[in-house]
Amino acid sequence: MAMRSPLPIRDGVGATRLHVPLSGPWPTVSAYMVERFFHLDPEHLRERFDRGEIVAFDGSALTRDTALGAEEFVWYYREPPVEVDIPFDVEILHQDDDLLVVDKPHFLPTTPAGKYLQNSALVRLRRELDNPDLAPVHRLDRATAGLLMFSTRPQTRGAYQMLFQARAIEKVYEAVSARPEGWEDRFPLTVRLHIEKLRAQVCVDVDLAREPNSETLIELIDADERVIHTLLRPHTGKMHQLRVHLASIGAGILHDNLYPILTDEKPDDHERPLQLLARELRFVDPLSGQQREFVTRRTLRYAPGRADRF
Structure with missing residues (x-):
């Protein structure tokens, strides 16, 4: 069972939980955090303890002198970064007492991460709908646009999460790629690879010697002299699966x-979004038993x- 935060949702953002070692070379919790977050100003971090902004499981404030080992977990609010605005809106396609389905734009992350906090689909929707219980039941990469599902209340959240865990939901994507050689005779094509995400790596690893753990059916929609437009039916949900399979x-x-070549990070170019779209979701609703189908408008x-594409 997930550990409940002692701090409420604030401005659409939940508190961050940090695991603190129960023993080690640090005399205090604050000393550990100063070393853990070495990129931050240490005195500013200690002042956050003085202001009571770092709390224990029961909500009580820790001080800068709280001994290491006194608490295994602490909670605090991330200090909002100076964010670059993402000038695209989330469109609500469906909303009921238990489920919210939206059309996410390119460049907007699903949840707060890194330098994006208010500019995330979750925080924007929590604030728009005044619902601190809103939570995603799956995720899309920041660069990917399309259908995204949220649970609107904790009591029924697990039922929708189980759809993805049990692979009981049909997901369909589409993508645009540079035209590969010999494309005319290649589709439909099923790609199977072993994909593994290693810690501290941005990209996933592909191991051709191991048993495949990812599978995607790729079908051709259209093509011209420059690009191909494909329909993607993933049978598994590994990280970056569709991007890796097409690159392969x-x-x-x-x-x-990222794929096939990792390039240096650059500011977003809104004229050149990743050409990947979560197009369709189909499933039997676990609460009503009814067939559900959602299709993106993007x-x-x-x-x-598309006459305006180049």
Whole structure:
């Protein structure tokens, strides 16, 4: 069972939980955190203890002198970064007492991460709907646009999460890639690879010697002299699976800065979004037993036939 935060949602953002070692070379919890967050000003961090902003499981404030070992977990609010605005809106497609389905734009993360806090789908929707209990039941990469599902209340959240864990939900994506050689005779094509995310690595590893743990059916929608437009039906949900699978057949997704080649991070270019779209979701609702189907209203800008794409 998830550990409940002693701090409430604030401005749509939940408190951060930090695991603190019960023993080690640090005399106090604050000393550990100063070393753990070495990139921050140490005195500013200690002052946060003085202001009672670092709390224990029961909500009581720790001091800068709280001994190491007194608490295994502490909670605090992240200090909001100076965020670059993401000038695209989340569109609500469906809302009921238990489920929210939205159309997420490119460039907007699903949840707060790194330098994005208020500019995340979760925080924007919590504030718009005044619902601190809102939580995603799956995720899309920041660069990917399309359908995203949220649970609106904790009591029924597990039922929707189980759909993804049991692979009881049909997901369909589409992508636009540079046209690979010999594409005419390649589709439909099923790609199977062993994908593994290693700690501290941005990209996943592909191990051709190991048993595949990811599978995607790739079908052709359209093509022209420059690109191919494909329909993707993933049967598993590994991290970056679709991006890796297309790159593995020489059809890396347009504007992908991770695959097949990791490039230096650059500011977002809103004219060149990753050409990957979560297009359809289908499942039997675990609460009502009814068939549900949702389809994105977004399109891929660089697909064949789009006059404004280049």
